[in-house]
Amino acid sequence: MLRIPSAFAIATLLSVGTAQAEIQTVDLAIKDHRFQPEAVTIPAGEKIKLMVHNQDATPEEFESYELNREKIIPGNSKAVIFVGPLAPGEYPFFGEFNQDTAQGRVIAE
């Protein structure tokens, strides 16, 4: 019968993954409801940390089905989004609240 020790087993299993190499940070800004830069190039096959700085006063939602990520970034705030490891290719993302202008893509190469 599964009991409390199972939760500890899961936590232990997860902690194995915490010993990881330094992850490269890539900056991405949101300003005037646009991503800057609109194309973010990252190395294929590596996990990177997108540091998204929403410089607008209003919130924005970073969304990408291709990257399997969805995150709301409040106005004048920063948020971290882990991306990858990705196969070489282009992965579009957009701002859910300003889709007409907030469009971008991650290029893994």
Next chain:
Amino acid sequence: MWKHSFSGVAAVTTLASATAFAGVDKVYDPYVEKGEVELEARGVHDLDSGDYKTKVGIGYGVTSRWFVEGYLIGKRENGHFKVEAGEIENKFQLTEQGQYWADLGALVELERELDHDVWEAKVGPLVQKQFGDFVATGNLLFEKKFGDDIDDHADNGWETLGSAQMKYRLSENLEPGIEYYGDEETHAVGPVLIGANPFGMERVKWEAGLLFGLNDATADSTLRWQLEYEF
């Protein structure tokens, strides 16, 4: 005397029918969106007896780590529908998505029957891991009943509920998968469809699954559905 006997029979019958799909609910992902408001309705139907359990709720992402949702719970048993309980559900996102080998969250629920002093607490981890185009999710919840009106003859210790889902990321609007639900008496497995933006309705998400009982204690076929509107 007759009334007491009838109540006893009714209680046993109710318990038996409720047990048939007791373990089937939903599989929770471990993610939280700050500031998101969610309207939700979901149901679990025993297709053999016609009994069902349904929940309607409203939730809010208080922080980027904590989502809270309040529900009203209704049940139809033996031909009678009744709004039976209220529930507060708290979901905590413990790691950033993709930060570690798997993503981890936790669920803490407290339910109370409206007419009786019967409480039910649930707590446990939520885990999700992506493998290419496949996503595996597991929930392990520990449940305990307490209160002045609980059945003293029942086993009121901690019970364990487990659920697992493996889905294929076919497209943004449709993801097929398979699910398992089990508690200490019931076990069910079956296909599920997970969708978004039906008929062009943005911000709407839906799920529908058909679970087949794996033992005599479980209903032969159970339908579960879920509808969410997020804004």
